[in-house]
Amino acid sequence: MSRGNTRQRIQDIALELFAERGYEKTSLREIAEQLGVTKAALYYHFKTKEDLVTSLFEDLVLGPADEVIAWAEARQPTTLETKLEILNRYSECISKATPLVRFIHENQAALRDLSVGEQMKARMFTLLKLIKDEDAALTDQVRCSSALFTMHSSLFTLESSGAGIEEKRQAALEVARELVTSAHHHGPAPRPAAETSSARHG
Amino acid sequence: MSRGNTRQRIQDIALELFAERGYEKTSLREIAEQLGVTKAALYYHFKTKEDLVTSLFEDLVLGPADEVIAWAEARQPTTLETKLEILNRYSECISKATPLVRFIHENQAALRDLSVGEQMKARMFTLLKLIKDEDAALTDQVRCSSALFTMHSSLFTLESSGAGIEEKRQAALEVARELVTSAHHHGPAPRPAAETSSARHG
Amino acid sequence: MSRGNTRQRIQDIALELFAERGYEKTSLREIAEQLGVTKAALYYHFKTKEDLVTSLFEDLVLGPADEVIAWAEARQPTTLETKLEILNRYSECISKATPLVRFIHENQAALRDLSVGEQMKARMFTLLKLIKDEDAALTDQVRCSSALFTMHSSLFTLESSGAGIEEKRQAALEVARELVTSAHHHGPAPRPAAETSSARHG
Amino acid sequence: MSRGNTRQRIQDIALELFAERGYEKTSLREIAEQLGVTKAALYYHFKTKEDLVTSLFEDLVLGPADEVIAWAEARQPTTLETKLEILNRYSECISKATPLVRFIHENQAALRDLSVGEQMKARMFTLLKLIKDEDAALTDQVRCSSALFTMHSSLFTLESSGAGIEEKRQAALEVARELVTSAHHHGPAPRPAAETSSARHG
DNA sequence: TATGAATGAGTATTCATTCAT
DNA sequence: TATGAATGAATACTCATTCAT
Numbered sequence: 001m002s003r004g005n006t007r008q009r010i011q012d013i014a015l016e017l018f019a020e021r022g023y024e025k026t027s028l029r030e031i032a033e034q035l036g037v038t039k040a041a042l043y044y045h046f047k048t049k050e051d052l053v054t055s056l057f058e059d060l061v062l063g064p065a066d067e068v069i070a071w072a073e074a075r076q077p078t079t080l081e082t083k084l085e086i087l088n089r090y091s092e093c094i095s096k097a098t099p100l101v102r103f104i105h106e107n108q109a110a111l112r113d114l115s116v117g118e119q120m121k122a123r124m125f126t127l128l129k130l131i132k133d134e135d136a137a138l139t140d141q142v143r144c145s146s147a148l149f150t151m152h153s154s155l156f157t158l159e160s161s162g163a164g165i166e167e168k169r170q171a172a173l174e175v176a177r178e179l180v181t182s183a184h185h186h187g188p189a190p191r192p193a194a195e196t197s198s199a200r201h202g
Numbered sequence: 203m204s205r206g207n208t209r210q211r212i213q214d215i216a217l218e219l220f221a222e223r224g225y226e227k228t229s230l231r232e233i234a235e236q237l238g239v240t241k242a243a244l245y246y247h248f249k250t251k252e253d254l255v256t257s258l259f260e261d262l263v264l265g266p267a268d269e270v271i272a273w274a275e276a277r278q279p280t281t282l283e284t285k286l287e288i289l290n291r292y293s294e295c296i297s298k299a300t301p302l303v304r305f306i307h308e309n310q311a312a313l314r315d316l317s318v319g320e321q322m323k324a325r326m327f328t329l330l331k332l333i334k335d336e337d338a339a340l341t342d343q344v345r346c347s348s349a350l351f352t353m354h355s356s357l358f359t360l361e362s363s364g365a366g367i368e369e370k371r372q373a374a375l376e377v378a379r380e381l382v383t384s385a386h387h388h389g390p391a392p393r394p395a396a397e398t399s400s401a402r403h404g
Numbered sequence: 405m406s407r408g409n410t411r412q413r414i415q416d417i418a419l420e421l422f423a424e425r426g427y428e429k430t431s432l433r434e435i436a437e438q439l440g441v442t443k444a445a446l447y448y449h450f451k452t453k454e455d456l457v458t459s460l461f462e463d464l465v466l467g468p469a470d471e472v473i474a475w476a477e478a479r480q481p482t483t484l485e486t487k488l489e490i491l492n493r494y495s496e497c498i499s500k501a502t503p504l505v506r507f508i509h510e511n512q513a514a515l516r517d518l519s520v521g522e523q524m525k526a527r528m529f530t531l532l533k534l535i536k537d538e539d540a541a542l543t544d545q546v547r548c549s550s551a552l553f554t555m556h557s558s559l560f561t562l563e564s565s566g567a568g569i570e571e572k573r574q575a576a577l578e579v580a581r582e583l584v585t586s587a588h589h590h591g592p593a594p595r596p597a598a599e600t601s602s603a604r605h606g
Numbered sequence: 607m608s609r610g611n612t613r614q615r616i617q618d619i620a621l622e623l624f625a626e627r628g629y630e631k632t633s634l635r636e637i638a639e640q641l642g643v644t645k646a647a648l649y650y651h652f653k654t655k656e657d658l659v660t661s662l663f664e665d666l667v668l669g670p671a672d673e674v675i676a677w678a679e680a681r682q683p684t685t686l687e688t689k690l691e692i693l694n695r696y697s698e699c700i701s702k703a704t705p706l707v708r709f710i711h712e713n714q715a716a717l718r719d720l721s722v723g724e725q726m727k728a729r730m731f732t733l734l735k736l737i738k739d740e741d742a743a744l745t746d747q748v749r750c751s752s753a754l755f756t757m758h759s760s761l762f763t764l765e766s767s768g769a770g771i772e773e774k775r776q777a778a779l780e781v782a783r784e785l786v787t788s789a790h791h792h793g794p795a796p797r798p799a800a801e802t803s804s805a806r807h808g
Numbered sequence: 809t810a811t812g813a814a815t816g817a818g819t820a821t822t823c824a825t826t827c828a829t
Numbered sequence: 830t831a832t833g834a835a836t837g838a839a840t841a842c843t844c845a846t847t848c849a850t
Binding site: 426557 | 709747759767769
């Protein structure tokens with residue numbers, strides 16, 4: 001029947017269920033049932049449940065993110081322009097993996113026990129370092145974290161707005177760009193204790 | 203031995219473990235063991251595992267959030283000043299419940315099966331409606347969601363920065379205020395298709 | 405509040421629940437809850453769950469059955485008339501304890517672990533011996549067992565017929581009398597292997 | 607080791623234990639232990655405990671009873687001869703499932719929570735309708751119920767009599783036939799209040 | 809490439825019972 | 830007369846994983 005594509009089909013169903021019901025709540029039995037195969041068949045293609053989820057990460061986000069990182073690291077020191085292009089590129093690559101991004105956001109606790117979780121965290125950390133000045137003020141660190149977070153979460157939030165997926169991506173991207181731009185202009189953290197709260201953008 | 207404080211102690215340990223290891227990964231056995239009581243003792247104080255987690259939400263965030271909402275709803279229509287005060291107040295109330303907020307963020311998948319998850323989502327939705335103009339442009343919707351998100355996540359992110367908890371709160375609050383202020387000034391979504399991408403804050 | 409009648413109220417509720425949901429399915433928690441007291445209160449009045457159920461048997465059927473037996477044993481050897489009067493008397497005494505009779509019939513398995521079950525069985529055995537001739541043919545043994553059985557089960561079967569409780573009792577009694585009368589007339593088991601199957605009453 | 611007969615072996619042991627100790631008192635652990643497998647193995651073959659007991663009913667009584675019913679329904683209106691043949695056939699089919707019949711009789715309370723209990727009750731109701739004239743007098747209803755009851759209970763009662771299983775079945779059958787014959791001859795319920803108690807068979 | 813059969817360790821939950829107050 | 834707090838042992842059930850075929 002199904003030629004050599006079983007592995008792919010497992011990944012598809014798994015991603016769908018993981019995103020929908022969470023990692024721990026999704027059992028291999030369920031995945032197998034939806035596929036019409038036995039649990040044991042899954043074990044022919046993936047050594048463990050963790051192996052299965054890992055394969056999803058590698059194909060869908062770790063690889064793409066590494067490309068963005070490689071591109072950015074070849075271009076140091078990082079100008080504002082580079083930072084914004086990082087956002088552009090990263091935004092594009094995650095928008096192709098929406099369900100997995102949703103999965104990541106909603107299963108942080110589960111990811112803590114998965115080695116792939118560490119890897120993902122590392123990528124985020126690297127990206128963050130690239131768009132954030134070293135010694136940036138605390139507010140600017142927040143801005144940069146927030147920029148990344150925003151791009152992630154906007155992919156699956158705002159369901160009430162009837163906006164299309166690309167529209168949402170663009171909106172999130174714009175806000176992220178503003179946040180990073182704002183952080184960039186402030187430069188390094190000012191003399192400690194001078195952390196005033198008032199506006200100073202633009 | 204310990205008088206009437208067992209219930210409280212259960213809640214404390216439970217919150218700690220739920221935040222640290224996640225909802226599904228934390229078994230009642232673990233909680234009981236850490237407390238030095240039997241599982242059955244937990245069931246004397248809480249009818250189910252869900253009941254236990256629910257009690258944490260009610261005491262720590264649902265109640266406080268409702269106060270903020272009540273205050274804000276008594277003050278409609280919502281001026282920018284009101285919006286910013288909502289952020290202030292909400293920021294303060296969640297900063298007292300950091301571990302639970304972390305729990306919420308990292309266990310979204312698990313919360314989907316908990317009735318208290320729905321309740322929490324409803325509060326977020328209401329707060330969002332209060333700080334966001336109806337018919338706001340998509341970017342402004344993103345800004346407002348992001349503001350809330352940012353306040354939440356900053357409480358437990360940025361561990362690398364040696365910042366204290368209050369410092370982090372203030373930094374997140376400031377960014378959140380900027381985002382909401384920015385959204386507020388834009389007013390309703392412009393004529394469709396005029397969604398320009400360039401800067402227009404201030 | 406409730407004076408000295410708590411013990412009685414426990415028995416009432418317990419009987420009701422035992423009959424309705426079965427012995428094992430009825431927990432002391434349920435009984436206590438329906439009564440508005442704590443489980444521990446039950447333990448003040450009854451040493452164990454078995455003790456509680458035992459008290460019901462003693463008050464409602466063991467005592468009364470013993471009276472019938474005592475009356476019958478004083479009247480040996482047992483004439484047909486005596487046998488029929490046993491049925492009359494026994495019928496009357498169980499009809500006052502319908503729910504318990506139902507309980508007995510539907511919880512035979514549970515009763516096997518209860519010492520009161522043995523006692524009940526002994527009473528049945530004695531009654532049976534009284535209405536059945538020693539060395540009765542197998543069919544006549546069946547008839548006599550059936551007579552007793554019939555009186556029991558008719559108390560709570562035949563719900564479809566709109567008959568009143570006393571009507572049902574009378575009907576069952578009549579059938580029981582016929583069965584015993586029939587058995588009585590046959591006398592001792594005929595020469596073995598002569599057990600013909602056709603009618604031979606009257 | 608043992609090929610494909612595990613499922614059967616589970617059923618055998620389960621039936622034995624269910625009959626001996628009752629449904630609720632028999633735990634899956636016990637069944638598994640007696641079989642020398644793990645509890646989980648049972649769950650490979652039966653989805654739930656209820657599923658296991660259901661399989662016993664289907665194989666041993668529901669199916670056979672349905673055959674009797676089908677035969678009888680094809681032969682309406684129901685003559686006395688047909689009625690008696692129903693008893694014959696039903697008697698035969700239950701005598702092959704003695705332990706399950708015992709289980710049914712002694713676990714009525716437990717069966718109330720099992721869907722298979724409802725099904726069994728429905729079969730009994732149908733059989734009863736077939737051997738009992740519509741509008742039969744109350745005594746005759748009792749006779750017919752009693753006939754069924756008697757065939758059931760005689761399979762496992764009368765252990766004191768050294769009679770063999772087939773002898774018992776024949777004895778019960780004979781009594782059942784008499785009861786039904788008697789009921790049949792009376793015809794519909796007489797003018798109310800004419801319910802005389804004396805003999806009037808054949 | 810898969811399956812059938814099984815396992816071991818775990819889960820949440822329930823129950824009858826106890827005892828100090 | 831009762832209760833509040835707890836226990837120990839049990840229960841049905843689920844899961845990721847294994848392995849011979």
